[in-house]
Amino acid sequence: MDLPNSVVISEEGPREGFQIEQGPIATADKIALIDALSNCGLRRIQIASFVNAKHVPGWADAEAVVEGFTARQGVEYSALWFNEGGLRRALAFGGKLTLAGFISLSASEAFAIRNLNRDRAGQLEAMRKYVGVHQEAGVPIAKIIVMAAFGCNFSGDVSPTTVVGTVADGLAVAREFGVEVRDVALADSMGWATPRRVAAAVGAVRDCWPDLRIALHLHDTRGQGIACAYEGLRLGVTAFDAAVAGLGGCPFAGQPGAPGNIATEELALLCDEMGIATGLDIEALIEAGRLAERIVGHSLPSAALRSGTLAAFRKRAA
Secondary structure: OOOOOEOEEEEOHHHHHHOOOOOOOOHHHHHHHHHHHOOOOOOEEEEEEOOOOOOOHHHOOHHHHHHHOOOOOOOEEEEEOOOHHHHHHHHOOOOOOOOOEEEEEEOOHHHHHHHHOOOHHHHHHHHHHHHHHHHHHOOOEEEEEEEOOOEEOOOEEOOHHHHHHHHHHHHHHHHHOOOOOOEEEEEOOOOOOOHHHHHHHHHHHHHHOOOOEEEEEOEOOOOOHHHHHHHHHHOOOOEEEEEHHHOOOOOOOOOOOOOOEOEHHHHHHHHHHOOOEOOOOHHHHHHHHHHHHHHHOOOOOOOHHHHOOOHHHHHHHO
């Protein structure tokens, strides 16, 4: 066991959550949730997607949301995009957003075809163009993201060997452009991760590149999310993505209604109970999660929204 002293939890609830909701979410409500999250001690919040509104109609108002939220000092706000058009839209907010690109590749070719209509060769060619455009715009490439790193609804299990090959592909693209990448995120896009699969994938990547910093993007599709996060903590992983109240899910996963990301407040509570610092105000996160439920108009997966923390019980028992 190699538990870290502290971790960084990056909040992705606004971006990932609002892209999958069936009904339209008012721009003002999106802004209200972002502003509430800004007061929870988070250091990184991903707030919007600059993507094609035909494919992801939930982010047709990306510009209005980014323009409307109130930035808090000390918080990095980011957005997501996949092509040059999205980058150009994001560049208009360079004074408000922390702009960075990512070499994003799927370990499952079937998922890449379903998600972005690209086979392996198409993914690599797209990433070469993507990196080149970002260099021309002066936007750094922050990390490699491996989607479907633990399994795929369309092609089945994904082996650690395949994950290693995907990371190698990403590093090769980076080298072509003289880009040094030190971070890689393993993403459980469709909820196939288990503690055993997490250990195998993290171990395989570390065996090949011991200097790479590994982050985990976990979904709770089958109730394994927090168990997988614990396994990541046990292995010394210090960076996680999460979503307040468990908002989100992948719109291209072929599993409508499945839970999304692990809940930020549940991960923070786990860390807190294990003596791992997050810098987060868990009570404020729970209130933000309840706000998210009111905004979307239905229950969200986080059990912490209903049960709260242990603080009140400890105070009562003292």
